[in-house]
Amino acid sequence: EAGVTQFPSHSVIEKGQTVTLRCDPISGHDNLYWYRRVMGKEIKFLLHFVKESKQDESGMPNNRFLAERTGGTYSTLKVQPAELEDSGVYFCASSPARSGGLNYGYTFGSGTRLTVV
Amino acid sequence: AQSVTQLDSQVPVFEEAPVELRCNYSSSVSVYLFWYVQYPNQGLQLLLKYLSGSTLVKGINGFEAEFNKSQTSFHLRKPSVHISDTAEYFCAVSDWRYSSASKIIFGSGTRLSIRP
Structure with missing residues (x-):
């Protein structure tokens, strides 16, 4: 089966611009997560979708970040306007539905490296 | 709140030597524990x-890895490492109170x- 796909793999934008990251989870996975790693620091949770609903968005840093998952398939994470401190690697992960989630663990994508200059 | 501490930011080791990467966690409830690896x-x-x-x-x-509840540790070990093991390793914890999939908290x- 195909894994979790993220694109672009790299993005370099100027401060103040808008960037949209995309994540395609494993087909059939209801749970989709976004995480971020700022250079040298830990990987931090951003938010969790169950199908198209936001289950937990407690990790979203501020209102410049907008995540969507229309139709419960792929998800986008938009940063508008981007700031220098938004630079980092953004990971997406997916897992099966409720009963299987933690028994299967999470499958992560390769990440999108965002650089804001 | 849960947290994970990885005590060593870098571990250099010679090929074929054993290695232990340390991880301690804190949580007020029972947890699931993970180790993830990120190759270059x-x-x-x-x-x-x-x-x-x-x-x-x-x-x-x-x-x-061995889970030690009394010491709240989950150290990762390998008896003999290979060049291909060069990578970054992350310890992570998740709260099992909720039967549905829950977010995981990573170490540094x-x-x-x-x-x-």
Whole structure:
């Protein structure tokens, strides 16, 4: 089966611009997560979708970040306007539905490296 | 609140030597524990996980970890490392109170570098 796909793999934008990251989870996975790693620091949770609903968005840093998952398939994470401190690697992960989630663990994508200059 | 501490940010070791990467966690409830690995220019890959049962967990690539509840530790070990083990390793914890999939909390990572 195909894994979790993220694109672009790299993005370099100027401060103040808008960037949209995309994540395609494993087909059939209801749970989709976004995480971020700022250079040298830990990987931090951003938010969790169950199908198209936001289950937990407690990790979203501020209102410049907008995540969507229309139709419960792929998800986008938009940063508008981007700031220098938004630079980092953004990971997406997916897992099966409720009963299987933690028994299967999470499958992560390769990440999108965002650089804001 | 849960937290994970990886005590070593970098661990250099010679090829074929044993290695232990340390991880301690704190949580007010029972947890699931994970180790993930990130090879250069790749995504996060699950090495092993502890959900319940035997406290010694075996994972891929010859790695194993032992869950120690009294010491709240989940150290990762390998008896003999290879150059290909060069990567960054992340310990992670998840709250099992909720039967549905829950977010996981990561440690800050340990860079393992293997010297020939």
